[in-house]
Amino acid sequence: xxxxxxxxxxxxxxxxxxxxxxxxxxxxxxxxxxxxxxxxxxxxxxxxxxxxxxxxxxxxxxxxxxxxxxxxxxxxxxxxxxxxxxxxxxxxx
Numbered sequence: 001x002x003x004x005x006x007x008x009x010x011x012x013x014x015x016x017x018x019x020x021x022x023x024x025x026x027x028x029x030x031x032x033x034x035x036x037x038x039x040x041x042x043x044x045x046x047x048x049x050x051x052x053x054x055x056x057x058x059x060x061x062x063x064x065x066x067x068x069x070x071x072x073x074x075x076x077x078x079x080x081x082x083x084x085x086x087x088x089x090x091x092x093x
Contacts, residue, residue: 007065016057017070032079 002008020028023040030036043051062068072080085092 001066001068002062005066008062011061011065013059013062013065014057015059015062015070017059017074019056020074028075029078029082032075033082 002013026038030038059068059070
């Protein structure tokens with residue numbers, strides 16, 4: 001849709017519907033995967049200058065430009081993604 005529409009030329013569309021913390025996203029991904037784990041670590045102080053801080057995506061620009069809105073809730077999108085990679089894992093490793 002974006003590639004085929006001249007109104008999208010030169011625009012950057014960051015797609016997201018609501019804020020979710022990285023921890024909550026990891027928890028949700030583990031849930032839809034049926035297992036997994038992660039470890040929380042502090043951001044290294046010597047790397048602080050490259051830390052982007054908080055980031056919030058928002059689809060209002062693509063909605064205004066092209067009329068697009070997300071139709072798949074995050075949980076379902078993650079489930080579909082996990083299922084895809086489970087089915088096609090051999091192509092990626």
